[in-house]
Amino acid sequence: MRLSLLMLVLASIVLGGCQTANDSRETSPALYEQLGKRTGIADIVEDLLYLIVEDDRINEHFAGVDVEQFHTNLTDQLCSISGGPCTYTGRGMRESHADMNITDTEFNALAENLILAMEANGVPTSAQNRLIGRLVPLYPGIRNL
Amino acid sequence: MRKCVNTLAAGCLALASAAPATADVGSRLWATGGVTSIEGSAGGGLSPWALLNGYASDEEWGGTVTVSQAKTDDYSLSVTGAGVTWQNRIELTFARQTLDLDSLVFTLKNGFGLEEDELVQDVVGLKVRLAGDVLYSPWGQWSAGLQHKQNREYTVPEAIGSEDDTGTDFYIGGSKLFFAAIAGRNLLVNGTVRATKANQGGLLGFGGDKNNSYEAMAEGSVSLFLTRQWLVGAEYRQKPDNLSFATEDDWWDVFIAWVPDRRVSVTAAWVNLGDIATLKDQTGAYLSLQASF
Numbered sequence: 001m002r003l004s005l006l007m008l009v010l011a012s013i014v015l016g017g018c019q020t021a022n023d024s025r026e027t028s029p030a031l032y033e034q035l036g037k038r039t040g041i042a043d044i045v046e047d048l049l050y051l052i053v054e055d056d057r058i059n060e061h062f063a064g065v066d067v068e069q070f071h072t073n074l075t076d077q078l079c080s081i082s083g084g085p086c087t088y089t090g091r092g093m094r095e096s097h098a099d100m101n102i103t104d105t106e107f108n109a110l111a112e113n114l115i116l117a118m119e120a121n122g123v124p125t126s127a128q129n130r131l132i133g134r135l136v137p138l139y140p141g142i143r144n145l
Numbered sequence: 146m147r148k149c150v151n152t153l154a155a156g157c158l159a160l161a162s163a164a165p166a167t168a169d170v171g172s173r174l175w176a177t178g179g180v181t182s183i184e185g186s187a188g189g190g191l192s193p194w195a196l197l198n199g200y201a202s203d204e205e206w207g208g209t210v211t212v213s214q215a216k217t218d219d220y221s222l223s224v225t226g227a228g229v230t231w232q233n234r235i236e237l238t239f240a241r242q243t244l245d246l247d248s249l250v251f252t253l254k255n256g257f258g259l260e261e262d263e264l265v266q267d268v269v270g271l272k273v274r275l276a277g278d279v280l281y282s283p284w285g286q287w288s289a290g291l292q293h294k295q296n297r298e299y300t301v302p303e304a305i306g307s308e309d310d311t312g313t314d315f316y317i318g319g320s321k322l323f324f325a326a327i328a329g330r331n332l333l334v335n336g337t338v339r340a341t342k343a344n345q346g347g348l349l350g351f352g353g354d355k356n357n358s359y360e361a362m363a364e365g366s367v368s369l370f371l372t373r374q375w376l377v378g379a380e381y382r383q384k385p386d387n388l389s390f391a392t393e394d395d396w397w398d399v400f401i402a403w404v405p406d407r408r409v410s411v412t413a414a415w416v417n418l419g420d421i422a423t424l425k426d427q428t429g430a431y432l433s434l435q436a437s438f
Contacts, residue, residue: 057172104233104278105202108172111280115174115373125372126329133324139281 031134032084034127035118041082042075047117057109061100081134093141102143111135170407170437171200171207173233175373177279177322180402180412181211181435184292184346185226185240186270189380190414190431191396192364194335195288195320197236197274198228199437200407206231209437211240217418217429219248224433228270236290238270244348246301249422257304264348265297279333285321292316294347305390305422307350308357314341318364330369333376337364344387345421353387360385368400377401394419398431410435 035041049071053059062070079086090096111132118128139145179196182188187198190213199207208229215222221244228238244264246253253259272290279286292314296302299310318337326332340359342351352358362385368378382396400414414431421427 103203105172105204107281108174108202112172112174124329126325129325129329129331136281136324139278 032082041078044117045075051113093138097142171205172202173200176404184268185238189366191382195286195318197230199230201230211435213433215431217427219424221245236272240268242266267295269293279320287319289317302350306354306388308352312351333368335366355389356387391423
């Protein structure tokens, strides 16, 4: 029992470790490619928007938003943040969320929906984590802290 | 004092069962409530983390109920616990620990003339998140807490030189998740410093003939999220050594936890508890089931 559990843990660590070599070679454009380039990101954002509409924790913030414009802006933003050849032309995070009083609950809800949208599009765990890691610096601006 | 602990425990369990089973589990991301430690506080298995139990975010309530079992060479420990968290700010927990003495029964009978086969302890815990967020703050999340512990069977601890049947641990801890830290996997690091007089976590009472003062103990863990459902890691907990009756060792474990969704988690571990009350090298398996609401 004890030995097999330890083996399981070690196997997990070793299996995880095998991917280190690949990941450490990756530079910024690889994340963009893992997300499926701009087309893939546009699909993720589309799924994200469907999840947002269904999510009573946050959907009221999106009432009256120009969905097409929002989809384009967020796609460009994620494309740019993931190292892709896009330019985000929307407003800064602090400015665009200034009057919204975004709570932690709402921020978490959006993060959850983004992760679910990436999962639905087959984005590998490591790419999901790296994208979220690059979005975390936006937290203080969005929360207006 | 015991009455006070019991009242708190009953209140805690009542709160836990009063929450509607169909309510949404809170909004914090998967596994950010940790699991339930053997003392009831959110943490790993052996040590409290700075995370608060369940999934309540800043506008929500949440909580957990847990059953855990550890089986070492000569002992078995059962823990039932419950807790609630308010707005990811305050965590209130209760745990009852029952340690079956198994092999030690003979030592106690022959050496001390005692006819005890188990030790029981209640732990009421309070934790407050002081600052930060484990995911979003560059400096992580910081919490302070206390664990008030009461022996329900004190004959054995008293006979082996413990000074008190009641004690309170105070701790401060930090937790931080590093995104894509190893092989693109998220790494969760926890550190805790605990001021304590507890012998074997309190199951053998508080203070002793060798030392009867508070001492600062270091605890820590690292865990890697293989996916958002699976994490593996290791934990370490430094311990005091207050009784001349038997030396007390530090604890450590390696664990794997499965968090299929927010409602349920299953944690399995291999624990090394060292020498406990003269019985050498207590190692064994640990299993914990937790439900969140």
